Structure formats: structure tokens, C-alpha cells
Amino acid sequence: MEKSPVSAAVIRRLPRYLRYLGELLLRDVERISSQELSRLMGLTASQVRQDFNCFGGYGQQGYGYNVAFLHREIASILGIEEQQDAILVGAGNLGRALINHISFERRGFHLVDIYDRDPKLVGSSLHGHTVHHIDLLEEHCARHLPSIAILTVPRLAAGEVVTRLVACGVKGFWNFSSLDIRLPDVTVENVRLGDSLMTLRYRMKQRD
Amino acid sequence: MEKSPVSAAVIRRLPRYLRYLGELLLRDVERISSQELSRLMGLTASQVRQDFNCFGGYGQQGYGYNVAFLHREIASILGIEEQQDAILVGAGNLGRALINHISFERRGFHLVDIYDRDPKLVGSSLHGHTVHHIDLLEEHCARHLPSIAILTVPRLAAGEVVTRLVACGVKGFWNFSSLDIRLPDVTVENVRLGDSLMTLRYRMKQRD
Numbered sequence: 001m002e003k004s005p006v007s008a009a010v011i012r013r014l015p016r017y018l019r020y021l022g023e024l025l026l027r028d029v030e031r032i033s034s035q036e037l038s039r040l041m042g043l044t045a046s047q048v049r050q051d052f053n054c055f056g057g058y059g060q061q062g063y064g065y066n067v068a069f070l071h072r073e074i075a076s077i078l079g080i081e082e083q084q085d086a087i088l089v090g091a092g093n094l095g096r097a098l099i100n101h102i103s104f105e106r107r108g109f110h111l112v113d114i115y116d117r118d119p120k121l122v123g124s125s126l127h128g129h130t131v132h133h134i135d136l137l138e139e140h141c142a143r144h145l146p147s148i149a150i151l152t153v154p155r156l157a158a159g160e161v162v163t164r165l166v167a168c169g170v171k172g173f174w175n176f177s178s179l180d181i182r183l184p185d186v187t188v189e190n191v192r193l194g195d196s197l198m199t200l201r202y203r204m205k206q207r208d
Numbered sequence: 209m210e211k212s213p214v215s216a217a218v219i220r221r222l223p224r225y226l227r228y229l230g231e232l233l234l235r236d237v238e239r240i241s242s243q244e245l246s247r248l249m250g251l252t253a254s255q256v257r258q259d260f261n262c263f264g265g266y267g268q269q270g271y272g273y274n275v276a277f278l279h280r281e282i283a284s285i286l287g288i289e290e291q292q293d294a295i296l297v298g299a300g301n302l303g304r305a306l307i308n309h310i311s312f313e314r315r316g317f318h319l320v321d322i323y324d325r326d327p328k329l330v331g332s333s334l335h336g337h338t339v340h341h342i343d344l345l346e347e348h349c350a351r352h353l354p355s356i357a358i359l360t361v362p363r364l365a366a367g368e369v370v371t372r373l374v375a376c377g378v379k380g381f382w383n384f385s386s387l388d389i390r391l392p393d394v395t396v397e398n399v400r401l402g403d404s405l406m407t408l409r410y411r412m413k414q415r416d
Contacts, residue, residue, distance in 0.1 A: 093304060109409065174405060187411045189411070199220060200382055202287055
């Protein structure tokens with residue numbers, strides 16, 4: 001099915017729609033109007049309709065949206081049903097928290113390997129995965145060809161690790177390091193926790 | 209000093225400017241042109257100039273920006289020099305990772321207390337802070353009046369915790385729970401790690 005390009009803002013909202021629709025499914029809600037869905041999500045009804053129009057509609061006037069159908073469609077647009085292999089590099093506090101906190105499978109990724117260079121961590125087990133030494137990266141990647149790397153290494157280590165991962169064929173980064181990765185043919189999703197906290201500080205100040 | 213309202217997109221870029229300017233300071237760079245700064249940051253020079261114009265300029269034609277001055281100004285706009293007290297609720301994996309990973313002081317907040325309800329965590333020490341039982345929340349908050357709460361509790365616990373925190377006078381949330389907080393007079397900065405991962409999945413799919 002051909003899809004027209006969709007704005008970044010709409011794409012950012014898709015996971016949110018999926019979350020709300022998933023909750024409606026759990027509550028056995030079969031149909032929902034754009035009014036009800038928008039009220040639940042704190043959007044306007046016209047925004048919901050516009051967003052869904054980007055993907056070809058799905059609603060019927062006066063009848064609402066079929067929740068299960070819409071959930072499946074958005075999951076399919078996001079691509080989360082075709083899982084890609086992911087590795088995590090950096091098994092420190094943040095890496096461990098992500099592994100325990102995030103359900104990768106529900107987000108379209110399958111975690112295959114974990115790497116670190118700290119001898120205290122190498123060989124330990126995390127959520128059923130053994131932490132490997134980073135020196136095994138090339139050998140393992142040649143076999144497993146992971147699509148993405150979750151990068152939770154300190155900034156000083158990040159540059160070298162990124163170079164090695166790209167040489168291994170990694171095409172995407174979920175980047176928690178403060179290094180800005182700018183490379184051709186590589187997709188990067190930066191998570192800037194410190195920036196988010198400063199934005200909160202600014203918004204609090206504006207309120208005062 | 210009066211400031212005109214600034215768009216959300218510009219505000220999101222301020223912490224990034226601060227990071228880059230901080231690095232230039234560390235490298236003893238005194239002046240930088242909008243061209244050089246934009247190249248470093250992967251923006252266009254006109255975007256950099258437009259962003260700084262929102263706050264009244266600071267640049268001189270053909271002379272560039274004074275790095276230390278600009279760094280101070282942006283820090284002051286963000287408000288990170290006047291620190292506000294923060295508490296963390298939820299000392300599980302994610303809460304612990306944030307405490308170890310994020311320098312709150314450099315982002316305008318001073319961490320004063322940590323709470324959890326898990327008897328295995330209560331009484332333990334995290335980064336120099338004792339984890340208190342959540343039942344002490346009201347008593348402590350009456351004394352310390354924290355401005356913000358970092359919310360790293362599971363979704364099912366989040367609703368009750370938010371209600372209690374707002375009753376305690378908490379005015380801002382750095383929200384890692386998947387509960388959408390929508391309350392009047394409360395500033396919320398949501399961090400949706402799962403959504404970020406799904407956005408990466410989508411963008412990888414578009415590339416294929």
C-alpha cells in the first residue's frame with residue numbers, strides 16, 4: 001500500500017494513539033468517535049480526523065472508528081509487527097534500567113545482545129542476556145546483523161563505538177549518549193534527558 | 209527584563225545551544241559566528257540567528273557571538289541558576305538510573321528527597337539520599353515544599369501519587385510513567401521512552 005509522506009508531528013503522535021487504542025481494546029471498547037478519542041487524549045476532534053486522514057481515513061461519518069482495526073493499522077504503519085534485531089551497548093545504570101523498563105518486543109525490536117567494556121559487568125546476566133565484552137562486537141555482529149543499537153555509553157566512549165557499529169552495518173541508533181550522531185544512511189533517535197529537564201525548568205519559570 | 213513569548217521549538221533548542229556553548233567554553237573559544245555554530249550543531253546559520261533574535265540578538269555583524277556571554281544568557285533564560293527543589297518518587301531501576309545519570313544541579317534542580325513504597329528499597333541510600341517510605345510524603349513536603357516531582361512509578365500507582373503530590377503543592381512533573389497528567393496549574397514534561405523507540409522503528413521502516 002502506497003503511503004504519502006507524513007509530517008514528523010503526526011508520526012510523534014502515532015505511538016500515543018496506539019497506546020490509547022490498546023487501552024480501549026483492553027476495556028472491550030469496539031468503536032470510538034473522533035470526539036471521544038480526542039477528549040481522552042487531550043487533542044481536538046479535528047486534529048484526530050486530520051491525523052487519520054494522512055493514512056487514508058478509517059472513520060465513517062456518524063459511526064466512529066473501529067478500535068481493533070485502527071489499532072492494527074497504526075501498528076502496521078509503525079512497523080512494530082516486523083521485528084528488527086537490536087543490541088544494547090553500555091550496561092551501566094541507564095542501560096540496565098531500559099532493559100528492565102521497556103518492552104522492546106511491543107515496540108518492534110528484538111534485543112539480541114548486550115555489550116560493555118567494564119570487567120565487573122562482562123559475563124553477568126541481564127534480563128536473560130549475558131553481557132559480552134565490547135571486543136566481541138564485530139564477531140557477533142557479523143553473525144547476527146543487528147539493525148539498531150541502543151547507545152547508553154558515556155559520551156567519551158560514544159564516538160568510537162558509533163564508528164564500530166556503523167562498520168558492522170548498524171543502520172539505526174536509539175541514542176542516550178550526549179554525542180550528536182550525524183551520519184549519512186543512519187537513522188538516529190536521540191533521547192536527551194538533560195535537555196528535557198531543562199525545558200521543564202524553563203516552563204516552570206515562565207509560570208512563576 | 210521583559211521577554212516576548214518564544215515558540216516551543218526554540219525552547220527545545222535552548223538546552224542544545226547551552227550544551228554546545230558549554231563545550232566551546234571548555235575549549236577556551238571566545239567568539240563564534242552563526243555560521244560556525246550552525247555547522248557544529250547541524251542547523252542553518254539563519255536558524256541560529258533567528259533563534260537568538262527571539263531573545264534580543266546578542267550578535268554583532270561580522271564579529272560573531274561572545275561565547276561566555278551567550279552561555280550565561282541562555283542559562284539565565286532557562287532559569288537553571290535559580291535552583292528549585294525536586295523529589296523523586298519511585299526508586300526502581302529507572303529512578304536509580306536517573307539519579308546516577310543526570311546532574312540535576314546543572315539543570316536547575318536540587319534533589320531533596322526520594323520516596324518509594326517497596327520495603328526492600330525504603331531505608332537504603334541512593335547517591336547520598338535515604339529512600340523514604342511514600343507514607344512520609346505529606347509530612348516531608350509540608351516542611352520542604354518541593355517544586356517538582358520526578359515520577360518513576362508504575363502506571364497503576366501514578367494516579368494516586370500525582371493526586372497526593374499536587375495536594376502537597378508540587379507544581380511540576382518530570383513524568384516517566386505512562387499516565388498522561390492533565391491538570392490545571394501544573395507543568396508536565398512527559399518522557400515517553402516507549403514512544404521514542406516506536407518512532408525509531410517507523411523511521412527505519414520508511415528508510416527500507
